[in-house]
Amino acid sequence: MTAMTEQHPVLDMQGISKKFSGKPALKGISFTVPKASLTVLLGPAGAGKTTTLRLIAGLDTPDEGDVLLSGLNVAGWEPKDRGVAMIFDNLALYPDKNGFGNIASPLVIRGESKDVITAKVNEMAKVLQVTSILGRLPKTMSGGERQRIALGRALIRSPNLFLLDEPLSSLDAKLRIELRAELRRMQRDHGYTFLLATPDFHEAMAIADTIVMLRQGEVVQIAPPQEMYDHPVDRETALFIGAPQINLLAARCEASGLHFAGGRLPLPQHMQPFLAALAAFELGIRPENLRLAPVESAVIRATLADIESLGPKSVLTVRNADATLHLVVSSVEAVALSVGMDLGIELADPAKLLAFDAHTGLRLGHSA
Amino acid sequence: MLTKNLSPLQAVLMFAALVVVLFPVFWILMTAIKPPTDWNASPAIWFPSEPTLVNFKTLFDPDALGEYGVGGVSQPATKAVFGSILATFVATALSVTIGLFSAIGISRYGNGSKATPLVILSGRMFPPAAIAVPFVIIFSNIGLIDSYVGLICIYVAVTLPFSTWMIKSFVDDLPREIEEAAMIDGRSKLMAHLTVTIPLIKGGLFATTMFIFILNWSEFMFALVLSYTSVSTIPVQLAKYVTATAGTLYGVQAALAVLAMVPLVIVGYLIQSHLARGMTFGAIKQ
Numbered sequence: 291m292t293a294m295t296e297q298h299p300v301l302d303m304q305g306i307s308k309k310f311s312g313k314p315a316l317k318g319i320s321f322t323v324p325k326a327s328l329t330v331l332l333g334p335a336g337a338g339k340t341t342t343l344r345l346i347a348g349l350d351t352p353d354e355g356d357v358l359l360s361g362l363n364v365a366g367w368e369p370k371d372r373g374v375a376m377i378f379d380n381l382a383l384y385p386d387k388n389g390f391g392n393i394a395s396p397l398v399i400r401g402e403s404k405d406v407i408t409a410k411v412n413e414m415a416k417v418l419q420v421t422s423i424l425g426r427l428p429k430t431m432s433g434g435e436r437q438r439i440a441l442g443r444a445l446i447r448s449p450n451l452f453l454l455d456e457p458l459s460s461l462d463a464k465l466r467i468e469l470r471a472e473l474r475r476m477q478r479d480h481g482y483t484f485l486l487a488t489p490d491f492h493e494a495m496a497i498a499d500t501i502v503m504l505r506q507g508e509v510v511q512i513a514p515p516q517e518m519y520d521h522p523v524d525r526e527t528a529l530f531i532g533a534p535q536i537n538l539l540a541a542r543c544e545a546s547g548l549h550f551a552g553g554r555l556p557l558p559q560h561m562q563p564f565l566a567a568l569a570a571f572e573l574g575i576r577p578e579n580l581r582l583a584p585v586e587s588a589v590i591r592a593t594l595a596d597i598e599s600l601g602p603k604s605v606l607t608v609r610n611a612d613a614t615l616h617l618v619v620s621s622v623e624a625v626a627l628s629v630g631m632d633l634g635i636e637l638a639d640p641a642k643l644l645a646f647d648a649h650t651g652l653r654l655g656h657s658a
Numbered sequence: 659m660l661t662k663n664l665s666p667l668q669a670v671l672m673f674a675a676l677v678v679v680l681f682p683v684f685w686i687l688m689t690a691i692k693p694p695t696d697w698n699a700s701p702a703i704w705f706p707s708e709p710t711l712v713n714f715k716t717l718f719d720p721d722a723l724g725e726y727g728v729g730g731v732s733q734p735a736t737k738a739v740f741g742s743i744l745a746t747f748v749a750t751a752l753s754v755t756i757g758l759f760s761a762i763g764i765s766r767y768g769n770g771s772k773a774t775p776l777v778i779l780s781g782r783m784f785p786p787a788a789i790a791v792p793f794v795i796i797f798s799n800i801g802l803i804d805s806y807v808g809l810i811c812i813y814v815a816v817t818l819p820f821s822t823w824m825i826k827s828f829v830d831d832l833p834r835e836i837e838e839a840a841m842i843d844g845r846s847k848l849m850a851h852l853t854v855t856i857p858l859i860k861g862g863l864f865a866t867t868m869f870i871f872i873l874n875w876s877e878f879m880f881a882l883v884l885s886y887t888s889v890s891t892i893p894v895q896l897a898k899y900v901t902a903t904a905g906t907l908y909g910v911q912a913a914l915a916v917l918a919m920v921p922l923v924i925v926g927y928l929i930q931s932h933l934a935r936g937m938t939f940g941a942i943k944q
Contacts, residue, residue, distance in 0.1 A: 370844045399843055
C-alpha cells in the first residue's frame with residue numbers, strides 16, 4: 291500500500307444516483323468507508339442497499355455521481371479490475387463446482403499454479419472449518435456450510451473491500467449470531483474492510499463501527515451504532531432502530547412544563563432551546579428509559595395491559611386515557627405484577643428524551 | 659419402462675394414443691420394404707409378401723426399379739440428402755449461436771428496449787407463406803435464389819425467434835448472481851458467460867438445438883420455392899417421386915422418409931438426459 295492510497299478511504303461514494311426504468315432507486319447518496327472498518331448499510335427492504343453494493347462492484351453503472359476506490363474513480367472499470375469481493379444475498383455458489391472448486395475459482399481464474407491453489411484453499415478451509423466438505427457440491431451442503439464456502443471464495447482473494455449483501459439472512463438465529471461474531475472477529479484480526487448490507491438493526495448494532503442508514507434511496511444518517519440509537523436523525527430512524535420500539539406520544543410544552551401521557555415534567559434542560567416556541571411535537575421515549583415508581587409520586591399513572599417476558603427482561607404494556615406505553619423492566623420486578631394493576635411510571639433519565647417535529651418527523655435539536 | 663401402475667382405462671387410452679402415433683411410422687417402415695406391386699394394393703397388404711430393399715436402392719440409383727417395369731424416376735436423392743444435412747446443420751448452428759447471444763443480451767443487459775423480445779417474436783406472427791413470395795423476388799434480385807447461402811439465411815431468420823425465446827427462458831431461470839460472482843472473481847463479462855452461463859444452461863441449449871434442428875430438417879415450403887436445380891433438400895426430393903407411368907412412388911418416398919427419420923431418432927434419444935432441469939439447485943439459498 292503506497293503512501294498516496296493510505297490517505298484515501300477505501301470507498302468514497304460521491305452523490306450516486308441510479309434509476310431503474312424511470313424509478314429512482316438511489317437519490318444522490320454519499321458516504322465513505324475507511325480502511326479496516328466495518329460499515330453497515332442499514333435499511334428496510336427496497337431502500338437501495340443491494341443497488342448500492344452492485345454499483346460499487348461494477349455490476350451496474352450509476353446514472354450520476356462517482357465511485358472512488360482508494361481514491362481512484364472507477365467509472366467504466368470492469369468488476370474484475372476493482373479489487374472488491376462480493377457475497378451475494380443468495381450466495382451464488384457455482385452449482386457445478388464442489389467446495390474446493392468454489393473457493394479456488396478466483397485463484398484458478400488468476401492463473402495460479404496448482405500447488406499454490408491447493409495450499410491456499412486448504413489453509414482457508416482450515417480457518418473456516420470447512421475442510422470436511424470441500425469435496426461436496428453446494429446442493430448437498432447446509433445453509434451455514436454454503437455461507438462459509440461463499441466467505442472462503444471472497445476471502446481467498448484478499449481484496450481491498452468486501453461487499454456483503456445480507457450474508458446471514460437465511461441462517462437460523464443461533465448460527466446467525468455465531469457467524470456474525472466470527473465475521474467481526476475475522477474483520478478485526480486481519481484488518482479487512484467490510485461494507486455489509488442488512489435490514490436487521492440487531493445485526494447492525496452488534497457489529498458495525500459505523501451505520502449508514504438508508505431509506506428510499508437516500509442516506510438519512512451516518513453514525514456509530516450507539517450514537518444512532520441515542521440521537522436518531524428522525525422519527526423513522528428512531529422507530530427502525532430498537533425493539534421494543536420507541537414510545538412516540540403527542541406532547542405539549544407550556545410554562546408549567548412538559549405535558550405528556552397525562553403527566554407533567556419540568557422541561558428538561560436539553561429541550562429548552564428549541565421547544566419553547568413549539569405548541570405541539572412528538573416525544574420519543576425509549577422503553578428502557580421508563581421505570582416503575584410508587585404510584586403516589588409517579589409522573590404517569592397507568593394500568594398494566596400486558597406482560598411479555600424476554601427472559602432476563604420483560605416488556606410491560608401500560609395504558610391510560612392519554613397514551614399506550616411500553617417499558618422494559620427486569621423480569622424479577624415483573625414477577626410481582628399482574629395485568630390490570632395500577633402502576634406508577636417515571637423517567638429514568640429525562641436528559642435522554644427525544645423530541646420530533648410533528649410534521650417533518652425530524653428530531654428537534656438535530657444539527658442538519 | 660412404466661414406473662407407475664395405470665388404471666385399466668388409462669392403459670386403454672394410452673394404448674389407443676400409441677396406436678394413433680405409431681401407426682404412420684409402422685406404415686412407412688412397411689411401405690419402404692414393399693415391392694411396387696404392394697404399395698397401393700387393395701385390400702391393403704400389411705406385411706410385404708417379399709420384403710425388398712429396391713426402394714432404398716432407387717434413392718441412389720434411379721434405374722433400380724426397372725426390374726419392376728417402373729422408369730422415369732427423377733435424379734438420385736444424394737444431392738437432397740447432402741443439401742438437407744448442409745442447410746440444417748449450418749442453419750441450426752447459426753440460429754442457436756445467434757439466439758444464445760441475443761438471449762443473454764436481452765435477459766442480462768436489457769439490450770434494445772423492453773419491446774425487443776416482442777419484436778423478435780413478431781417474426782413468427784404471420785404465416786411463413788406470406789413472406790415466401792417477397793423473398794423469392796428479393797433473393798432473385800440479389801442472386802441468393804437457388805443457393806444454400808440463401809436457404810440458410812431464410813432458415814436462420816425464421817427459427818431465430820424460437821431459439822432466442824427458448825434460450826432466454828433458460829437464461830432467465832439462472833440466477834444472474836452466479837455469473838456476476840465470476841465477473842467479480844476475475845472473469846471478463848464475455849468469459850463469465852462462456853464459462854458459467856453456457857455450461858449451466860447446456861440442457862436447455864441441447865433442447866433448443868434439437869427443436870430448431872427438427873424445424874429446419876422438415877422445412878418444405880421455402881426449400882421448394884427458393885430452389886430450382888442446384889439446391890435440394892429431402893422434403894423437396896420427396897415431392898419429386900412422381901412418374902408419368904407409375905404415378906406416385908410410395909415405396910421410394912417411404913424409403914427416403916425412413917432415412918430422414920434416422921438423425922431425428924438419434925438426436926431425440928441423446929437429448930433425453932439433458933432435458934432434466936435442476937442444474938442450478940444448490941447454487942443459491944432456497
